[in-house]
Amino acid sequence: MAEITFKGVRKHFGDVPVVRGLDLVIRDGEFFTFVGPSGCGKSTILNLIAGLEEATEGGIYFDGEPIAPLSPKDRDVAMVFQSYALYPHMTVYENIAFPLRMKKMKRDAVDEEVRRAADMLGLVSLLDRKPGELSGGQRQRVALGRAIVRKPRVFLMDEPLSNLDARLRVEMRAELKKLHLRLGITTVYVTHDQAEALGLSDRLAVLHRGVIRQCAAPSEVYAEPADTFVAGFIGSPPINLLPGTIREGGEPAVLCNGMTLCPPVKLPPPGGRVTVGIRPEDITVSSPMGEGGAEITVTLLEEAGHFTWVDFRWNGADMKGTAARDANLKADGKGRMSFSPESVHLFDADSGRRI
Amino acid sequence: MTRRVPFYLLLALALAYSAGPFLWQAITSLKPEAELASLPPLLPLRPTVSHYVTVFTRYPFFRIISNSAVVAASTTALSLAVGSLCAFGLSKLRVFRKRLILALVLSVSMFPPIATVSPLFIVIRALGLRDTLFALIVIYTTFSLPLSIWALTNFFDSVPDEIFRAARIDGCGPFQSFYRIMLPLSAPALFSTAILVFIFSWNEFLFALTFTSTAASRTIPVAIALFPGLHEIPWGDIAAASVTVTAPLVMLVIAFQRRIVEGLTSGAVKG
Numbered sequence: 198m199a200e201i202t203f204k205g206v207r208k209h210f211g212d213v214p215v216v217r218g219l220d221l222v223i224r225d226g227e228f229f230t231f232v233g234p235s236g237c238g239k240s241t242i243l244n245l246i247a248g249l250e251e252a253t254e255g256g257i258y259f260d261g262e263p264i265a266p267l268s269p270k271d272r273d274v275a276m277v278f279q280s281y282a283l284y285p286h287m288t289v290y291e292n293i294a295f296p297l298r299m300k301k302m303k304r305d306a307v308d309e310e311v312r313r314a315a316d317m318l319g320l321v322s323l324l325d326r327k328p329g330e331l332s333g334g335q336r337q338r339v340a341l342g343r344a345i346v347r348k349p350r351v352f353l354m355d356e357p358l359s360n361l362d363a364r365l366r367v368e369m370r371a372e373l374k375k376l377h378l379r380l381g382i383t384t385v386y387v388t389h390d391q392a393e394a395l396g397l398s399d400r401l402a403v404l405h406r407g408v409i410r411q412c413a414a415p416s417e418v419y420a421e422p423a424d425t426f427v428a429g430f431i432g433s434p435p436i437n438l439l440p441g442t443i444r445e446g447g448e449p450a451v452l453c454n455g456m457t458l459c460p461p462v463k464l465p466p467p468g469g470r471v472t473v474g475i476r477p478e479d480i481t482v483s484s485p486m487g488e489g490g491a492e493i494t495v496t497l498l499e500e501a502g503h504f505t506w507v508d509f510r511w512n513g514a515d516m517k518g519t520a521a522r523d524a525n526l527k528a529d530g531k532g533r534m535s536f537s538p539e540s541v542h543l544f545d546a547d548s549g550r551r552i
Numbered sequence: 553m554t555r556r557v558p559f560y561l562l563l564a565l566a567l568a569y570s571a572g573p574f575l576w577q578a579i580t581s582l583k584p585e586a587e588l589a590s591l592p593p594l595l596p597l598r599p600t601v602s603h604y605v606t607v608f609t610r611y612p613f614f615r616i617i618s619n620s621a622v623v624a625a626s627t628t629a630l631s632l633a634v635g636s637l638c639a640f641g642l643s644k645l646r647v648f649r650k651r652l653i654l655a656l657v658l659s660v661s662m663f664p665p666i667a668t669v670s671p672l673f674i675v676i677r678a679l680g681l682r683d684t685l686f687a688l689i690v691i692y693t694t695f696s697l698p699l700s701i702w703a704l705t706n707f708f709d710s711v712p713d714e715i716f717r718a719a720r721i722d723g724c725g726p727f728q729s730f731y732r733i734m735l736p737l738s739a740p741a742l743f744s745t746a747i748l749v750f751i752f753s754w755n756e757f758l759f760a761l762t763f764t765s766t767a768a769s770r771t772i773p774v775a776i777a778l779f780p781g782l783h784e785i786p787w788g789d790i791a792a793a794s795v796t797v798t799a800p801l802v803m804l805v806i807a808f809q810r811r812i813v814e815g816l817t818s819g820a821v822k823g
Contacts, residue, residue, distance in 0.1 A: 249717050270723040282714035286736045299723030343722070 199350040199383055200225040201246065205255035208241055208407075215241045217407040219255070223385060224399075228377050230386040232394035233404035234430070239387040242404075243353045246385060248272050259350060270299070272351075275344035279356040281336045283328040283343075289315075290324040293342045300347075314346040317376075334365045341373075345380060352384040358393065370396055391431045395419065403427045421542075425549040428474045428542055434506065437480070437516045440546065441473040451543065454512045456491055460541040462552060470546035479540035480518030482507045482532045484525045490535030495526050509534065574798065581791035588787055603792035610789070612767045616775040617797065623685050623771055624753040627692040631749045632742060634693070635700025640730045642701070643708035644716050654705065661698040665758050676763055683765045691763070692753040699752075700745050707741035708734060743811050751801060772797045 206219040216238045223229045231239040244250040246257060248269035256263050264272055275296070283292050293314055297307045315321045318338045328336055337357060344352060357373075358366045374397055377384055388394055394401045395415040402412040403426070411423035422428035428436045441453035445467040451458040453473045465471065482493065496515070497508035505520045509532065518534055526532050543552040580588065581603050583596040607613050638657075642650050672691060681687040711734065719729035735742070757773040764770045770778075776793045779786050 247717075247721055249720065268725070269720040270725065274721060276718065276721045278714045278718060280712060280714050282712065282718040284715065284719075284733055284737075296722040299728070343718075347722075 198225055198381065199259040200261075201351065201383065201385070202258040202261070203255070204258070206242075206245065206252050206257060207254040208238070208245060208250065209253045215407050216245070216252075219409065221402065221409065221412065223383060225260075226381045226383055228374075228384045228386065228397060228399045230388060230394045230398040230401040231404055232388055232391060232401055232430075235389055236406075237404040238407040239389075239404050240355055243276070243355050243385060243387050246272075246351065247274055247276055247353055273347075273349050274351045274353055275347050275349040276353040276355065277337075277340045277344050277357040279359050281328070281340040281360075283336060283339055285328055287327070288324065289320060289326050289328070289331070289339050289342075292328065292339055293320075293346050296343060296347045310346050311342075314342045317345070318342050333361050334369065337361060337369060341376070345376065348380075349382065352382050354384065354386045356388055357386075359388070359390070366393075373397060391433060395431065403430060405430075421551065422474075423551055425472055425474065425544045428544070432476055432478075434477050434517055436474045436476050436542070437518075439473045439475075439514055439516075441471045441543075443467050443469045443471065451541075454514050458538060458541055460538050460543055462543060464543075465545070465552060471552065472544040472546050472549070474542035474544060475516075475536055475540060476542075477506065477517040478519055480516070480534055480536045482509060482518045482520040482524065482526065482534045485531040485533060487533050490533040493532050493534045495528055495530050495532050498526060498528055507532070574795075574802075577791045577794050577798075580787060581795050583788065585788060603788040604796065606786075606789050607793045607796065611775070611779065611793075613775075613793065613796075615767055616770055616772055619685060619769060620754055620771040620797070623688045623692065624750050626685075626689045627696060627753040628746050628750045630689065630693045631696045631700045632746055635697055635745070636704050636735070636738070636742065637730070638697075638701045639704035639708050640734055643705050643711075644713070644729075644734070645726060654702070657698050657701050661695065665695070669758060669762050672759070673762055682763060683769050685769050687763050688753075688756075688760060688769070688771065691759050692756060696749045696752055699748060703745045703748075704738065704741055707738055711737055740811050743808065744813075747805065747808070754797075754801065 201223040203219045203221045206216060207214065208216040219242065231242055233239050241250060245252050246264075248264070248267060252265070256265055258264065259272070284295065287295065290311060293311045294307050297310055302310075311324075312321070315324055318341060320335070320338055320342055323331065323335060323339075328339065331339065337360075340357070354373075358369050361369060370393060377397075386394075386397060395418075398415055400412065400414050401418060403410045403418065403423075405426050411418055411427045413421075418427060418431050422431060422436075425438060429438065439453050441451045441458070443464055443466065444450045444452050444457065448459070449464045449467070451460065451464065451471060451473060458473070482495070483490070485492070491511060493509040493511040493516075495507055495509050498520075499506040499508070504522060505524065505526075507518050507520045507526065509516055509518060511534065516534075518536075520526055520532075524532075544550060545552060579595060582599040582601070584598055584600045584602070587596055587598075641647055642654060647653065676682055676687050676691075679687075681690075715733060715737075716729055719733045720726075724732060755773060756771070757777070760771045760774045761777070764774060767775070772793075776790055776797075779789055779793070
């Protein structure tokens with residue numbers, strides 16, 4: 198187990214900067230996730246930790262020791278890949294045993310460890326099969342088995358669930374979390390799926406073009422996104438963003454699409470331009486007969502089980518909100534929408550930063 | 553069914569074109585001396601194995617076959633050993649200017665052999681390697697390496713990088729990941745490349761003719777071409793010898809046909 202420290206890490210491929218200045222401490226035993234759209238540099242960070250790539254600048258440390266001089270095999274990390282990367286010519290048993298055999302562990306000890314890992318992952322009956330005969334979920338388990346059998350200092354996981362179908366993905370997500378609780382090994386996880394990032398991590402870092410936009414616990418990233426990029430990336434469906442201005446004269450308030458908002462934060466000086474963010478799940482759309490709120494036109498209804506997603510148009514702005522199942526709304530019909538002032542996120546219109 | 557007729561006609565044509573000469577040789581090898589130059593009959597009236605007997609009694613044919621076998625087998629082994637290491641480096645390791653290197657490798661095989669014979673002869677003579685099997689092995693390996701390197705680089709490229717990276721992380725150095733992971737995965741490609749290299753060295757004529765001078769190192773094509781005739785060229789013996797040395801190759805290829813096709817179309821097969 199190890200604490201991983203990044204000090205001013207940069208990585209360029211030729212002239213293209215992929216990671217631009219990473220300063221971060223991943224705590225011992227933490228489940229830490231890098232999340233971001235493709236091309237944000239998240240897989241490169243894993244490769245840097247694993248030693249498959251070398252940093253252009255800066256250094257990475259395990260428990261204060263620089264790892265730059267160590268080759269991949271001496272770093273004592275295990276990695277799970279999106280494509281599983283099992284050895285096709287070996288059986289499940291041989292695949293899981295491979296890293297131990299490379300460590301020249303005794304045959305009996307290898308056998309014991311492989312069986313323990315197989316037992317933990319429900320692979321005992323598959324040990325004699327070749328990877329080609331397994332389903333996607335089973336292959337993923339074998340890849341996990343090959344990683345955990347070594348008891349490494351650090352787990353690296355590169356989108357390990359992306360190739361699984363939706364149902365299996367949710368199951369394996371829970372299993373990964375259990376596995377982490379049980380083993381307590383520092384885990385660095387990479388994904389483009391914000392739901393995975395929120396659900397699995399102790400902390401997560403939202404990456405965009407090689408820069409960390411926010412690094413915090415999932416609840417904090419969701420409740421207080423640091424900028425419009427994070428606000429738009431975390432949360433599904435994505436947040437509604439509208440332009441607004443600070444009212445001149447009178448009590449400080451935000452004018453947004455014909456509505457006056459008084460969010461409980463310190464507002465910029467009058468006349469300042471802002472971006473107003475409201476999450477769809479914080480907006481309630483109700484029948485046009487109701488009281489209060491603003492009048493809107495419903496454009497699309499999307500059942501989600503115990504509630505309904507509502508696409509609507511409000512003074513020319515397209516937005517998304519929710520409605521109760523019995524809200525009595527019709528597509529192309531009228532409705533009323535409301536939200537609480539506390540649920541409003543305000544961002545500086547120029548820098549995109551949270552106010 | 554009728555729509556397939558042109559297909560089968562074409563197939564028959566291709567078969568006649570490629571197998572025809574071999575069948576002709578086979579027929580000739582069974583004809584008695586008197587019938588050799590006469591047509592008809594197409595098939596021998598009184599088939600005889602006398603040519604086959606002659607080949608093994610009149611000439612040092614066992615010696616010649618073993619020469620060829622040693623040369624072809626050593627060439628294949630050497631070419632694959634060197635070629636697979638080169639290909640692995642070019643495909644999976646960080647090598648500067650990979651494409652340029654591959655192009656240079658290919659350019660070696662573009663020299664017409666006849667253009668290189670004289671300088672090679674001088675080198676071989678200077679090294680005192682004339683009339684040795686070793687000279688042939690070295691030269692054949694050189695000329696077959698572009699084929700080995702290209703075929704294997706292609707195959708290694710089709711093995712996902714992630715498997716190689718997993719091996720690195722699981723504790724393999726570059727060389728270990730080569731022989732523990734890459735080589736076992738590449739068996740079909742290695743096999744098809746081996747067959748091609750083997751056939752090339754088994755059949756090569758020009759260099760063998762130039763660098764050998766006695767039965768001690770003569771290989772099959774040269775030996776057959778130099779079969780001495782008293783008054784005429786011994787066509788029957790030549791045919792019998794050709795059939796004798798071609799048949800094993802044909803059988804080898806047929807026996808391993810599936811693996812060879814697998815290897816040649818390996819780009820389509822993912823690890």
